[in-house]
Amino acid sequence: MFGSMGSLVSSPWIYAFVALSVLLDVFLPVLPSGVLVIAAATAAAAGSGAATGQVPHDVPDILVLILCATTASVLGDLVAFRLAWSGGPRLDRAIARSRRLTKAQERLGAALARGGGALVVLARFAPAGRSIVSLGAGAAHRRVREFLPWSALAGLSWAAYSVALGYFGGQWLGATWLATGVSLVALFGAGAGAALLMRRPARAAESAPTR
Numbered sequence: 489m490f491g492s493m494g495s496l497v498s499s500p501w502i503y504a505f506v507a508l509s510v511l512l513d514v515f516l517p518v519l520p521s522g523v524l525v526i527a528a529a530t531a532a533a534a535g536s537g538a539a540t541g542q543v544p545h546d547v548p549d550i551l552v553l554i555l556c557a558t559t560a561s562v563l564g565d566l567v568a569f570r571l572a573w574s575g576g577p578r579l580d581r582a583i584a585r586s587r588r589l590t591k592a593q594e595r596l597g598a599a600l601a602r603g604g605g606a607l608v609v610l611a612r613f614a615p616a617g618r619s620i621v622s623l624g625a626g627a628a629h630r631r632v633r634e635f636l637p638w639s640a641l642a643g644l645s646w647a648a649y650s651v652a653l654g655y656f657g658g659q660w661l662g663a664t665w666l667a668t669g670v671s672l673v674a675l676f677g678a679g680a681g682a683a684l685l686m687r688r689p690a691r692a693a694e695s696a697p698t699r
Contacts, residue, residue: 502528502548502553503548503552503553503556505524506521506524506525506528506553506556506557506560507556507557507559507560508560509521509524509560510525510556510557510560510561510564510647511560511561511563511564511567512564513564513618514564514565514567514568514618514619514622515564515568515619517615517616517618517619521557522650522672522675523672525553525557525647525650525651525654526650526651526653526654526657526671526672526675527654528548528553528654529548529550529553529650529651529652529653529654529655529658530654530655530657530658530671531548531658532548532549532550532553532654532655532658533654533655533656533657533658533659550651550655553647553651554644554647554648554651557643557646557647557650557651558640558643558644558647558648559643560643561612561618561639561642561643561646561647562636562639562640562643564618564622565618565622565635565639565642565643566632566636566639568619568622568623568626569622569623569625569626569632569635569639570626571623571626572622572623572624572625572626572627573626573627573629575626575627605634605635605637605638605641606638607621608621608625608635608638608639608641608642609638609641609642609645610682610685611642611682612642612643612645612646612682613645613646613649613678613679613681613682614679614682614683615679615683617682617683618642622639649675649678650675653671653674653675654671657670657671
C-alpha cells in the first residue's frame with residue numbers, strides 16, 4: 489500500500505488529494521477520505537525518523553494535513569448546506585420522502601435552537617452522518633452562524649482524530665498493513681459509536697409517553 493503511495497506521500501500533491509477527497513465525500517460518502525488521511529499520516533510517521541529525531545523534508549507535515557482536512561470538511565459542509573438551502577421544492581420533496589433525513593432535520597433544528605450542536609460533531613464520525621446533517625440544516629434554513637462553528641469543531645475533531653490514529657499507529661507499528669488496519673478499526677469504531685449515540689435520543693423520544 490505504502491509502496492504505491494510513496495511518490496504521492498512525498499509530494500505536496502498529497503494535501504490536494506486529501507482536501508479534494510474530504511471536500512467531496514459530503515456528496516459521495518463512499519469516498520475513502522478517512523482511509524487516505526490515515527494512510528498519509530501513517531506514512532508520515534513511518535518516514536519521519538521519529539525514533540532517531542531526524543525528520544526529512546519529503547514527508548507530509550502533520551499539522552498541515554490536519555489543517556487541510558479540517559478546511560475541506562468545513563467547506564464541503566457549507567457547500568451542501570447552501571445547496572440544500574436553495575434547493576427549492578424538489579429537494580424539499582426528496583427530504584420529505586426520506587425518513588432519515590426528516591428526523592435528522594427535526595433533531596438538528598431543535599439542537600441548534602437550544603444553542604447546542606453536539607449532534608453535528610457526532611454526525612461527522614458516523615457513516616453518511618455528515619451528509620445528512622449538512623443537508624438537513626440547509627433544508628431547514630438554519631442560520632449559518634448557528635451551523636458553522638459546530639461544523640468547524642466537527643471537522644477539526646475528525647481530522648485530528650484520524651491523523652492521530654495514522655501517526656501514532658505508524659510510530660508504534662511502522663508502515664504496515666497492521667498499522668493501517670488497527671487505525672481504520674479505531675476510526676470505524678468511533679463511527680459506529682457515534683451512530684449509536686445519535687440514534688439513542690431518537691429512540692428515547694419515540695418511546696416517551698405522550699400526554
